[in-house]
Amino acid sequence: MRRWVAAVEYLGSHYAGWQVQAGRPSVQGALETALSSIANHPVATICAGRTDAGVHAFGQMVHFDSAAAREPQAWVLGGNARLSADISIRWVRPVDTSFSARFSATSRRYRYVIHNARSRSALLAARVTWLNYAIDADAMNRAAQALLGEQDFSAFRAAECQSATPMRKLHGISVRRSGEFVVVDVRxxxxxxxxxxxxxxxxxxxxxxxxxxxxxxxxxxGRDRTRAGMTAAASGLYFVGPDYPVVFDLPAVSEPWFPG
Incomplete structure (x- = not known):
């Protein structure tokens, strides 16, 4: 058996999320079906971060094991030929069996994109969150800096969250305006x-x-979720990707190209 790591990009609009769910389309299900066809045996995948329904990814990282003798490009070309247009394998590399897409990650990055314009865009439907009222991105950025460091994030935790602890360490957060867009980057x-x-x-x-x-x-x-704001729509959220130790010699997370 050989371990492989793949970078996967997807538009999550038509999926119930990353994870396989009975009777519902998932990114994981589509990817495993494609990889299993190439390998000629069942392939199971582990991802860096499970995304919810409607959430997108620039660089979801996935590892899988296979005994099939395949070149990296065979996984890429064969996989993409078997996937719908809204999921793409960007690259595949062999990696040491000690690597885990989930547990080897030292940090993860997300981007949230808001289209702040008077009228909605047909071309951006399900790819952003559209808001037609004035937004002060500078005020948001200043306020967000209070979240940096290791903190108890109970106030921003979903009721159904299964994590054993609400403690997380925020390495960076920024809010900026780019034309009609307000972009929130979090690591x-x-x-x-x-x-x-x-x-x-x-x-x-x-x-x-x-x-x-x-x-x-x-x-x-205050650590009270009921006092915080509403949950922003899934359509504006993008998983940028994880960071890994240099020992695994993987490409660094690319800067997301959207919205520029």
């Missing part, structure tokens, strides 16, 4: 269920000047 050691979407939902209260910038720090200290 942490790991994330709780709906954590990014819940943070964005609260930051938007600040961006709309409904709450003061100090409110985000108050929410964090």
């Amino acid at each position: 942490a050691n790991a994330f709780l269920h709906h954590m990014v979407r819940n943070i964005v939902g609260s930051l938007l209260e600040v961006g709309a000047h409904k709450r003061p910038e100090s409110w985000i720090a108050e929410l964090l200290a």
Whole structure:
């Protein structure tokens, strides 16, 4: 058996999320079906971060084991020929069997994209969150800095989250405007269920000047999810990808190209 690692890009609009779910389309199910066809035996995948229904990915990292004698490009070309247009294997490499797409990751990055314009875009449907009211990205960015460091993120944790602890370490967060877009970039050691979407939902209260910038720090200290903002829509969320130790000699996470 040989271990392989693959970078996978996908538009999550038509999927019930990454994880296989009975009777519902999933990214994992589609990918494993394609890889199993190439290998001529069942292939199981482990990903860096499970995404929810409607969430997209620039660089989901996946590892799988196979006894099939295949070149890296055979996995890429064969896999993409068997996948629908909204899932793409970008590259595949052999890796040491000690590597785990999930447990070897030292950090993970997400991007949330808001289309802030008077009218909605047909071309961006299900790819962004559209908001037609004024958003102060600078105020959001200032407020967000209170979240840095190792903190208890109970205020931004979904009720159904199964993590044993609400503690997470946020390495970086920024909010900026790029033309009609407001872009939120977040990097942490790991994330709780709906954590990014819940943070964005609260930051938007600040961006709309409904709450003061100090409110985000108050929410964090209060650890009460019921006092925070609404969960932002899944359509604007992108898993950028994980970071791994240099010993595995994998390509660094690429800067996301959208929205520029």
